[in-house]
Every structure is written in C-alpha cells, then in structure tokens.
Amino acid sequence: MTMQIDRPQPQRHRRRRPWLVVGVALLAVGLTVLAAIGWSVWRDDVTMQRAQQVAGAQLQQRWSVPDDGSALQYGDPVAKITIPRFGADWSYTVLEGTGQDILAEGPGHYPGTADPGQFGNFALAGHRVGHDGVFDDAAELQPCDPIIVETRTQVLTYRMLPSPGEASGTCSTPPTSVPGREIVTPDADRVLWPVPNTTATTKPDLALITLTTCHPRFSARQRLIIHGVLTNVRQKTASSS
Template identity: 45%
Template sequence: MTTTQPMDRVPPPPAPARAPARWPGVVGVVGEVLVTGALVILLFVVYELVVTDLLADHRQDELSQQLQEDWDRPTAEVVPVHESKLGDAFAVLHIPRLGLDYERVVLEGTQEKQLAQGPGHYTDTAMPGEQGNSAFAGHRVGKGSPFLHLDALRPGDPIVVETADSWFVYRMLGDAATGDVDADPSGIPGRQIVRPEDIDVISPTPNAPAGAAPTGTYLTLTTCHPRYSARQRLIIHASLDGAAISKADMPNGPAALSER
C-alpha cells in the first residue's frame, strides 16, 4: 500500500520592511532648536537688562571717583570743559525728581562706547552754561538705564549740571499750548516725542534750523521711547535758571538739589 507523504508547508513570504517613521525625529529636532533659541533670547534679554546695568553702574562708580580726583587737583591742572576730548568724563548730571541721590557722570560723545558707560554729550552742541543748547543722550533701558524715568519730570523741575568749578541749574520748560507757567517765550515745549531723524531738537535753539543763532541757554535730554523700543525719542527741554553758581561759594551745591 502506498503511503502518502505529508506535503511540506511553504512558509509565507516575509512582510515588507516598514520604513522608520521620520516625523517624530523631525519634530524632536525642531523642538530642540526652538528651546535653544528661546534660551539664547532669554540670556540676551537678561544680559541687556541686568548685566549691562551692573557693568554700567560699576563703571559710573569708577568714573565718579576719577572725576572727583581730577577736580581736587590744583585749578591750573583741571581741563576746561570746552577742551574735553571724546570719551572724557567732564560733568555730573543731577535730577532730583528721579531721586535726591540721582547723579550720573557725563562723558563727551554719544557713540555707543560712551553711552554704555553713562549719559553722553552731543559733541557739536553747547557746553553747560554756554548760550545755545547743551544736549545729552542716555539709554532708557540697559547700560545703566540713566534715563529710564525721564518721563516723570514735570515743568519747573530742576536739572542740575555740575562741572569742576560751577553748578548750573536748569528748569524743565512747560508748554505754552497747555498754559504752563514755565513755558518758554519761544514756544519750546518741555517734553516732546519725536522721530529719530528729527535732529532739530538739539539745534542751538531747540526745533529751529541748525544754522540759526541761539536765542537762549538751554539743556536738552534725549532717550529712546517707548521703553524697550527705539522707534521714537523722548525729549526733555530745560532753560538755565540764573547765572552759574561758583563751587567756591557753594561747595555743597544749590538748594535746587533738594527739590523734588
């Protein structure tokens, strides 16, 4: 009798290999990039808003000490303010409205190298006390934030500039349009918001053509506006209140330093 052999079972063909999924890997890489970018931005913000303030404050302490040492030398050795060179510290700015202890050393020049240390004096404008417009620039946020609260000033507020031998008391102007008692006869407002290209605000007579003869003795402070933006400029105009005050006669400063 013939025995039937069982048929060999043919194994099924292997299932086709599946390609590895790509999307989870791509999403992971994108996520890592975004997290890294966010950390970089956060570190940059911390550096700009915190670290640069600390560095500028430390530099201001150094400048204040150096300037006082220079001023304590015999008069013949002190460099006159009009001979100040780019980067020289030559004055101290006091704004009592921003604190009775508010004082910032002012450097000659408004390049970033100077503004990273404190307020800077526009080189082509008058020196403190001279006829014309003495103009200072300062950062609103970061680099010491010297003009952070400049918008807190009110008409009539004193702004005092101290040099080696004199005190100059300026007072913020009012606005004739609003009937302020401290308005300037020329119609120069105490506060303006302008575009960065509106450079007439630092003309010898603020807002007049640059070539026009000065009509008074002014001080102008400029900073970015609004905070955290350089889209516009906040401008404060002040005029000299009386003559220069000799430090020999008043070494501790004028009474205006105590006004708030």
C-alpha cells in the same frame, strides 16, 4: 490547594497630548529667554556702575587741578547731572560723546553742542531701557522739574519747559518757543540746534538743556525729547569742589 498565577494585565496606551508637549517646550524656551535677558540687564548694570565709578574719580581728579583749557576728548568726563524726579540717589557723570560704547557707561554729551551753562543747547543722550536705562523715567518729567548740572566751578539748575497748552508748573521760566517735551524721528537733528526747532544758525540768547532717549520704551523707532532752560547759577566754593 491550587496556585493562582497573576497574569499581566493589558496596558492602556495613553495618548500624548501634543498641546501639552508644545506648552512645556514653549515654557522652557520662555524661561531661558527671561534668564538670558535678566543676565544681560544685570551685566549691563554692573558694567555701567563700574564705569561710572571710574568716570566720577576721573572728574574729581580733573577738578582738583587748575584748568589747562584743553578741549575735551571722546570719553572724557564732562560734568555731573542730578535729576531729583528720578530718585534721591539718581546722579551720573556725563561723558563726552554719544557712541554706543559711551552710552553703555552713562549719559553722553553731543559733541558740538553747548557746554554746561553756556548760551545755546547743552544736549545729552542716554538709554531708556537696558544699560541701566539712565533716562528710563524721562517721560515722567514735568514742567519746572529741576535738572541739576555740576561743573568745576558752578552748580547749574535748569528747569523743564512747558509745552504749548501745558501748565508751566510752580516756577517762572523765560519766554521761549522751545517746547518742554516732543517726540521726533531719529534723524530730527533740529532738536540739537542752539535754539531747537529754528535754524542751525539762529543765535541763542538762553542757556538750554536737551535730553534725548529712545521712544517708546523697548523701541528705537522714535526719540523722546526733553528741553529745559537755565534758571539758577550757584558758584561753588573751594571746599565744595
């Protein structure tokens, strides 16, 4: 009986496909980037939520004591804003200032523009994406949509204005040359004037609101501007404040 010896078979060399290696590497990089973006967005959302809780409590505390007439300081809570078009639970405390540290915590009020309800332009800034993107859906606003601002003593309802050639919606707004929507360059401070797009010294005869945010999404190349006009003022009772 003879013994059969198994001889090793010659191995076949497999060629590595460069495109496969590159594809796997790119996929790994992509997943890492997505994870980092997801973590950043989650962190920013949590940061804003916590900051909003603090700002809301500070605003309620301010309203619970008599107004001493002191001027608002940078970072102070100003008012509450609610925009139904953005969802039933969309409500934020507006802070004084528009620095990046402020906008990471919520919408900010441009210092020097009008106070809520005053003749002139109550102008606000907010992120569109990231940092919870408070004005992320600004492009969805339609003429006549309400923008509700609550102060110590009043609930103010502004309505988005129509733009030239655009239907005015279901409400009646005072006649004005101010468009409801425009896209401008970042240095177009004329949108913040007491009467936007006129002159910085034009005397206002209406109470306006302006929302500013980046445009297009994921870019700071331009600014999307929404203008509204005050159409209703409701006095708050002691129990509602």
